[in-house]
Amino acid sequence: MRRTCVFFHAHPDDEALLTAGTMARLTAEGHRVVLAVATAGEKGLTGRKGDGDGLGEVRTAELHASAAALGCARVVLLGYADSGLDGAAPGGFARADVGEAAARLARLLLEEDADLLTVYDPAGGYGHPDHVQVHRVGVAAAELAGTPVVLEATVDRDLLLRVLRPLARCGLLPRALDVARFETAYAGRGEITHRVRVGPWAGAKRAGMAAHATQTSGGDSVRTLAALLRLPRPLFRRVLGTEYYVRRDLPPGTVLAHPFDRWPLDGRRGRAPAGTTARG
Known part of the structure; x- marks a missing residue:
């Protein structure tokens, strides 16, 4: 069965680091x-000369190049401002009204008739304010x-x-690099429900990462x-050959190998009736 999967990220390059292999795998399997x-x-x-001004435009172009390498059918930017590492940027996504932003994303999910959505774990991975907001x-x-x-896309x-x-x-x-900050980052092994093998798609993942040239220096x-x-390349495939997710409606200790394993058994979608609009 062909399904539609929406991968929700905070910034260009996040998709390449955390979920690129899964995206490429699902595309290869015929999913949208x-x-x-x-x-x-x-x-x-x-650190690239000339990229400081108009960086958003450059990174948007990089995002589209990465998406093409991964086989994405569509790229949608929600249009919020980057909050910065401290989350203090005026108008930044981290300070956006959760209800309004959720309604905007929900409209996309309904338009796409999405079967699956990826976000981040509640800690936002390493704690970037925009990543925490992606979860919310x-x-x-x-x-x-x-x-x-x-x-929830995460790391073991x-x-x-x-x-x-x-x-x-x-x-x-x-x-x-303060190793202590990772003591509470991402998800503990007991929380992780999905270990998705993506080694065969390591080439696509590497191409997606390489598309984000601005983020390799600075x-x-x-x-x-x-x-x-x-x-x-062999070590890249070994190190990055598994991507990790948490699905909160499954019991702790569940170990699955594919995003669609243990699909909702009753098949109910719980969607809003056709023609309705999600509201915040």
Whole structure:
């Protein structure tokens, strides 16, 4: 059965880091993949000369290039301002009215007759205010639209810490990287319900990441995208060959391998009647 999946992200490049392999896999399996992004990422760091002005426009173009590499059928920008790392930017998404933003996203879900929506975990991954808002807005929008399955894109925190702690003890991490902040980031292993194997689509994921050239430099330490793109292809596939999700309506300890595993058994969608408009 062909299904429609909406992947909701905060900024261009977020889709490439967290969900690109799943997006490419679902597209290859014949499903419709729609990428919705809250902001143009105009507050992001960049070290590329000439990209400081009009960064939002440049990153939007990068987003479309990434989406093309992943096979997305549609890209939708909700048009909110990037809040910045401190969440203080005037008019930023992090301060937007949740009800209004949810209604806007719900209209897209209804228009697409979406079967599945991805958001972030409640911590927003590493805590970026716009990522936290994606969780709030996305969960509310799915409720409004009656979207039957919501997956929280995340990272296996236990696995991440097992890798970072020895590197930190050996002095192999940038000094600016505080491993302690990951103690409460993302999701613990016991919370994760889906471990989606995406190794065969690692090439598409790498192409999606490479499309975001502005985000490979800037700041005081090595950027995550740049570090990952330097990995040899076999190691890239091994390190990034699994993507992680949490589905809150499943019992803890559930371990599934595909976004559509354990589909709602009664088949009820819970949607608003045809012709109605979601309201905040």
